[in-house]
Amino acid sequence: MSVALRMRGATRNCIGCLDTMRSCICTLLRLLAGLALAIAALNALAAGTPEKTFNMNIVHGALAADERVLRVDKGDAVRVRVTSDTPGELHLHGYRLEAKLTPAARAELVFTAYATGRYPFEWHGAGRGGQTGSHHGPAFAALEVRPK
Numbered sequence: 001m002s003v004a005l006r007m008r009g010a011t012r013n014c015i016g017c018l019d020t021m022r023s024c025i026c027t028l029l030r031l032l033a034g035l036a037l038a039i040a041a042l043n044a045l046a047a048g049t050p051e052k053t054f055n056m057n058i059v060h061g062a063l064a065a066d067e068r069v070l071r072v073d074k075g076d077a078v079r080v081r082v083t084s085d086t087p088g089e090l091h092l093h094g095y096r097l098e099a100k101l102t103p104a105a106r107a108e109l110v111f112t113a114y115a116t117g118r119y120p121f122e123w124h125g126a127g128r129g130g131q132t133g134s135h136h137g138p139a140f141a142a143l144e145v146r147p148k
């Protein structure tokens with residue numbers, strides 16, 4: 001409002017004012033273009049990192065045999081897509097990752113395999129009386145990270 005009033009009042013400064021606005025918009029556009037380039041560069045970087053994607057479909061608290069061992073190399077970007085037909089929590093011990101699941105809510109564990117070794121996944125089903133708190137059920141899957 002005040003800008004429009006000032007422009008109407010001082011006609012001589014109007015062109016200068018418009019020029020300033022134009023250069024302002026130019027600067028903004030340049031900034032946005034720079035930002036877009038930066039984002040593209042980041043995407044290219046991310047694309048250069050091999051990503052290994054796994055699916056874990058937990059049925060009655062167990063996994064199919066071919067989903068029980070996840071093999072990756074150190075430095076890999078890892079994505080684990082998890083579903084469960086019963087509510088509970090999935091833990092990846094050693095990497096200190098966890099995901100809460102319900103039949104309606106799938107989850108993803110996304111991380112970089114920074115440490116080599118074998119790490120157990122554990123499933124903590126909700127609603128089983130003795131399984132709450134710190135008690136851990138048997139390991140039902142493992143992450144194997146090989147050195148490069």
Ligand SMILES: [Cu+2]
Nearest residue numbers: 091093122136
């Ligand atoms: Cu656990």
